[in-house]
Amino acid sequence: MQSIQAQLGKVQVELDEAKASTDLRNACLHPLQTLKRQVETQASIAHIDQAGQAAVEAADEAFGKIEAAASQQKSTGTGTVGDKDERVYVKPRRVVKVAALAPPGYLETQSDVDGYLDRLRKALEHAISAGERIEIR
Secondary structure, eight states: OHHHHHHHHHHHHHHHHTTOOHHHHHHHHHHHHHHHHHHHTOOOHHHHHHHHHHHHHHHHHHHHHHHHHHHHHHHHSOOSSOSSSOOOOOOOEEEEOHHHHSOSSOOOSHHHHHHHHHHHHHHHHHHHHTTOEEEEO
């Protein structure tokens, strides 16, 4: 339940910062609110865990919708980000999965650690230089 609420909060903050329209808010929040209602009546821990994972996916989709609306507004001069006719800049988001950058197996030597940290640093610096913000998973 807390993971769904956390995802819901992150999406709400993003929508507020983007000054999102009512339609965009509904499209982004509805799947998360549905998951939250389902979990409130759920007794199975496995189903609750699955709903938490689905919430992460729903939040990712919501961020994609917000970024797409902002991108459309930026490129065409029109869009559905906000209710008002004002330009909104939404900084793109990049998810960095730190475990994916690690070598298979274990880090056993200093050179293993250095190599991993170099790959992580490059991934983070690349995202920042591209004007993106980073979410670490």
